Amino acid sequence: MLEIDGLLAEGVTLPAVFYTDPDIARLEDEFIFGPSRQIVGVEPELRNVGDYFTTEIGGFDFTGLNGCLRAVPRSNEGGLPPFEQLGLFPLPVDSWKGYIFVTLKEVEPLSAALGEFPAVLVWCAPCRVLDGQLQLLAVDHPELGVLVVDVDENEMLAQRYEVRSVPTVMLFRDGAVEQVMTGPMTKRLLEIGLGLGPPPATSGA
Numbered sequence: 001m002l003e004i005d006g007l008l009a010e011g012v013t014l015p016a017v018f019y020t021d022p023d024i025a026r027l028e029d030e031f032i033f034g035p036s037r038q039i040v041g042v043e044p045e046l047r048n049v050g051d052y053f054t055t056e057i058g059g060f061d062f063t064g065l066n067g068c069l070r071a072v073p074r075s076n077e078g079g080l081p082p083f084e085q086l087g088l089f090p091l092p093v094d095s096w097k098g099y100i101f102v103t104l105k106e107v108e109p110l111s112a113a114l115g116e117f118p119a120v121l122v123w124c125a126p127c128r129v130l131d132g133q134l135q136l137l138a139v140d141h142p143e144l145g146v147l148v149v150d151v152d153e154n155e156m157l158a159q160r161y162e163v164r165s166v167p168t169v170m171l172f173r174d175g176a177v178e179q180v181m182t183g184p185m186t187k188r189l190l191e192i193g194l195g196l197g198p199p200p201a202t203s204g205a
Helices: 002-009 022-033 110-114 125-140 155-160 187-193
Strands: 038-042 052-057 060-065 093-096 099-102 168-173 176-182
Touching: 038 052, 038 060, 060 099, 093 110, 125 187, 176 187
Parallel strands: none
Antiparallel strands: 038 099, 052 060, 093 099, 168 176
């Protein structure tokens, strides 16, 4: 192990045997891929009952299934146990941000493994800047109702309004989209783009 660590520290690639030896592949499956979470798909792939997808994890075939198993090949030939005793071997499954994670062994819940990571995960820099500018816009234009939507948490809403990039600003009037702007913007650019006049001047003391 120390020899391998030294090679990696020097920027040397692993010997070719590490990529071809079946015994090493078995050890990787047992100690790396088996006990660690693997992304196998995304939630939209299982949107409807009956949807499924297949992949391979650590040398095992995996089927993601929305629903339950209702048939098996050649079941009409007989000789099988009662159908209710047949089924797929269940695995620990969890999801986060629309991604589906699977492990071959029981591990702590994904929420516990993530810890505080979701709380400190921040938006892209232009989105953070725009959020602050929108707050200023709301102060100077109280006639507006400003709503900030996280597209990662509201994927269906983003699809409904065909949001292709972030940040995106939409102006609604009478329930319909009247204006759409994308990219980083200052408060003044927002006022110009949305057809808003400057805020009323305040009288001095």
